[in-house]
Every structure is written in C-alpha cells, then in structure tokens.
Amino acid sequence: MGEPLQADAWVATALGDPTKVLERQTVEVRPPGPNEVRVEVSTFCVNFNDTDIVRGRWTTLPLQPPFVPGMDTMGVVESAGPGAEHFVGRRIVGIPAGAHGGFARHAVVDATSAMLIPDWLGDVEATALHYPFHLSWFALLERAGLEPGETLLVHAGAGGVGSAAIQLGKAFGARVIATAGGPEKVAFCKELGADEAIDYRDGGFAEAVVDATFGAGVDVCLDTVGGSVTQETFRCMGMNGRILLVGYAEDITNDGAPLNPAPAIYGNFGLLGVCLAYAADPLAHRMMTGLNWPSRASGVEAHQRLLGMLRDGDIRTVVTSTVPFDELPEAMERQERRETMGRTVVQLG
Ligand SMILES: NC(=O)c1ccc[n+]([C@@H]2O[C@H](COP(=O)([O-])OP(=O)(O)OC[C@H]3O[C@@H](n4cnc5c(N)ncnc54)[C@H](OP(=O)(O)O)[C@@H]3O)[C@@H](O)[C@H]2O)c1
Numbered sequence: 001m002g003e004p005l006q007a008d009a010w011v012a013t014a015l016g017d018p019t020k021v022l023e024r025q026t027v028e029v030r031p032p033g034p035n036e037v038r039v040e041v042s043t044f045c046v047n048f049n050d051t052d053i054v055r056g057r058w059t060t061l062p063l064q065p066p067f068v069p070g071m072d073t074m075g076v077v078e079s080a081g082p083g084a085e086h087f088v089g090r091r092i093v094g095i096p097a098g099a100h101g102g103f104a105r106h107a108v109v110d111a112t113s114a115m116l117i118p119d120w121l122g123d124v125e126a127t128a129l130h131y132p133f134h135l136s137w138f139a140l141l142e143r144a145g146l147e148p149g150e151t152l153l154v155h156a157g158a159g160g161v162g163s164a165a166i167q168l169g170k171a172f173g174a175r176v177i178a179t180a181g182g183p184e185k186v187a188f189c190k191e192l193g194a195d196e197a198i199d200y201r202d203g204g205f206a207e208a209v210v211d212a213t214f215g216a217g218v219d220v221c222l223d224t225v226g227g228s229v230t231q232e233t234f235r236c237m238g239m240n241g242r243i244l245l246v247g248y249a250e251d252i253t254n255d256g257a258p259l260n261p262a263p264a265i266y267g268n269f270g271l272l273g274v275c276l277a278y279a280a281d282p283l284a285h286r287m288m289t290g291l292n293w294p295s296r297a298s299g300v301e302a303h304q305r306l307l308g309m310l311r312d313g314d315i316r317t318v319v320t321s322t323v324p325f326d327e328l329p330e331a332m333e334r335q336e337r338r339e340t341m342g343r344t345v346v347q348l349g
Contacts, residue, residue, distance in 0.1 A: 159180075178196070
C-alpha cells in the first residue's frame with residue numbers, strides 16, 4: 001500500500017474567496033486504503049463545485065479548513081490498496097476520495113470512480129471527459145430517458161457540463177436548444193451543435209423556447225443553473241417533460257432551496273434529481289448513506305461508449321484554456337465570474 005508522501009498542494013486555509021484563502025503548502029498524502037489508488041497527478045479540471053466547497057456554501061459537502069479541494073484528477077496510479085492493485089501503472093481519470101484532495105501533485109482516488117484512459121487520448125483531453133460527459137450521459141440517458149426526435153433544452157450551454165450536454169443531445173438524435181450568457185457564449189453553443197441558442201442573461205428565455213418548439217414546450221431540460229432560471233423553465237416544459245436538476249450555479253447560497261414545485265403539478269412534467277458518483281454496490285451504499293448512486297458497472301459502460309464516440313469524432317472534449325498549477329485560484333475566479341467556456345484544465349508540469 002505504500003508510505004505517506006509529501007506533495008505540493010493548494011490548501012484552503014479558511015472558507016472564502018479562492019484567490020484569498022487558497023495557499024500553496026506541502027501536505028502529507030496518505031497511502032491508499034482498500035479500493036483506493038494514489039495518483040501522480042498530471043492535470044485536473046476546475047469544477048464549479050470546487051469553488052462552492054472553498055466558499056463553504058455547498059452544504060452537501062461541508063468541509064472545515066484546512067483541506068485540499070479538488071474533485072477530479074487525471075494521472076498515473078503509483079500505488080494501490082487491496083482490491084485496486086490492477087490499476088498500478090495505468091493512466092486514469094477519477095474522483096478523489098471524499099470529492100476533495102485533487103489540487104495536489106498526488107491524490108488518493110476512490111477506485112470505484114477510476115476510469116482507464118487509452119494511449120491515444122492525451123491527459124488534457126481525458127481530464128475534460130470525466131464530469132461533463134459522464135454526468136450528461138447519466139442525466140440524459142439514464143435519468144431522463146431522452147429519445148431521438150425529442151427536444152432538449154440545455155442551460156449554461158457554453159459551460160463545462162453544458163458543452164458536453166449539447167453534443168450528447170445531438171448525438172442521441174435530439175433537437176437541442178441552448179441558453180447562455182452573452183453573444184460569445186451563444187455563438188459557442190451553436191458551434192457545439194445547438195440548433196438554437198438564446199442569450200438568457202437578462203431572463204426572458206421561456207417565450208423564445210416555446211416559440212422554437214411551435215408552442216409545445218421542451219421534452220427534457222438539463223438545468224445546472226437553478227434559482228430564477230429553474231422557475232422560468234417551468235413555463236416552457238412540454239407535456240410529460242422532464243427537468244434534470246443537476247446544479248444551482250445561480251442559487252448556490254440557498255443550496256437549491258426554495259424551489260416552488262407547484263407548476264410541475266399543473267404542467268404535467270417531472271423534476272428529476274441528478275447526482276453522479278459511482279458506487280461499487282449501490283444497495284449497500286444506499287443502506288449505509290441513504291444516497292442512491294449508480295453502479296460502477298454502468299459508469300464503465302458509459303465510459304467505453306463515450307471513448308468510442310470520441311474516437312469516431314461524434315463528440316469532442318471542450319478545453320478552451322490550460323493553465324499552470326500556479327494560476328489555479330485565478331482560474332477559479334474566472335469561472336465564478338462566468339468568464340469561462342467549456343473546461344479549464346490545470347497542468348502540473
Ligand atoms: N449533480 C452532479 O452530480 C454534478 C456534478 C458536477 C457538477 N455539477 C454541477 O454542474 C454545474 C456546472 O458545473 P461546471 O463545472 O461545468 O461549471 P460551468 O458550467 O463551467 O460554469 C458555471 C456556469 O453557470 C452559469 N451561471 C448562471 N448563473 C450563474 C451565477 N450566478 N454565477 C456563476 N455562474 C452562473 C454561467 O454560464 P452563463 O454565463 O452562460 O450563464 C457559468 O459559466 C454546476 O452547477 C455544478 O454544481 C453537478
């Protein structure tokens with residue numbers, strides 16, 4: 001299983017603005033336990049949730065400082081605990097244990113989330129495959145059961161998750177309408193394949209969506225924004241529509257509440273929660289935590305199908321910026337200010 005390692009890391013020394021509370025320190029990274037691997041990190045993505053955790057406004061995963069944030073990682077497995085030995089020496093992308101610890105040169109990763117990366121896929125591209133595409137796959141196919149010919153509305157379509165959802169929606173045969181903040185992002189959504197893209201920065205998208213669906217409303221909406229955007233979405237859902245509640249970037253201080261679900265009753269559409277993390281044994285996980293997580297087997301199948309689509313050119317990972325490890329806090333700030341598109345990948349060099 002190995003010994004503890006000393007690693008260069010970004011540490012949240014307090015809860016607050018990442019540019020103020022993140023500090024570069026050398027930390028001890030423990031050896032991997034059962035069904036865990038320790039990774040020599042090459043790259044990782046900047047996730048919106050990382051900022052939420054550092055600011056202390058995400059009650060799903062409240063962490064007390066000091067801690068190393070970072071909820072995804074890419075690299076080579078240098079050691080493994082019992083049950084995960086087969087990963088040693090392999091390139092993987094995965095979720096660090098406890099969904100934090102990734103902002104470091106070494107990270108302990110839950111092997112249940114570890115996905116093998118083939119040689120033909122570079123580290124930067126592979127890093128951008130994990131959350132956006134696995135999450136969108138799970139949400140669109142497994143939660144919403146999106147069918148070819150249906151209409152899909154993707155909010156924050158130019159973002160990390162949104163840019164994957166647009167592409168997968170098109171690949172699954174849906175007609176895709178995207179929303180995004182500002183003309184550059186709207187144009188980017190079109191580039192990614194959206195049939196229509198609407199600037200929702202000042203609200204008022206529901207009417208345009210209803211018009212674009214000839215009055216019917218959409219079948220599925222992938223919503224990572226929450227708040228006023230979710231409430232307005234209620235006005236453009238079609239009969240038997242499904243809203244995928246994936247995140248609440250707008251509304252994070254409320255952790256998604258309060259949301260008045262009454263329009264779902266009168267509108268005959270459904271609200272579907274989406275949480276993506278894989279469990280080796282979903283029933284055991286449910287009994288221990290009360291949470292329903294999909295199985296690792298379903299994640300591995302999704303991963304293989306996604307790799308096939310990538311190789312065949314049906315989808316592409318969307319990396320618009322790569323930054324050195326030194327510049328992580330500024331990269332987080334840009335995402336929080338809504339200045340980023342697709343994924344920002346941090347390279348450790
Ligand atoms: N459920 C799950 O398992 C799961 C897992 C991972 C991530 N997520 C969620 O997925 C969402 C997207 O994550 P990401 O890393 O890909 O982020 P991202 O989409 O790259 O960035 C967030 C985007 O949200 C939009 N936004 C709308 N209102 C905002 C506000 N008030 N402040 C900041 N941004 C706002 C912005 O796009 P516009 O400028 O176009 O509006 C912004 O670019 C997050 O909400 C995250 O919590 C959920």
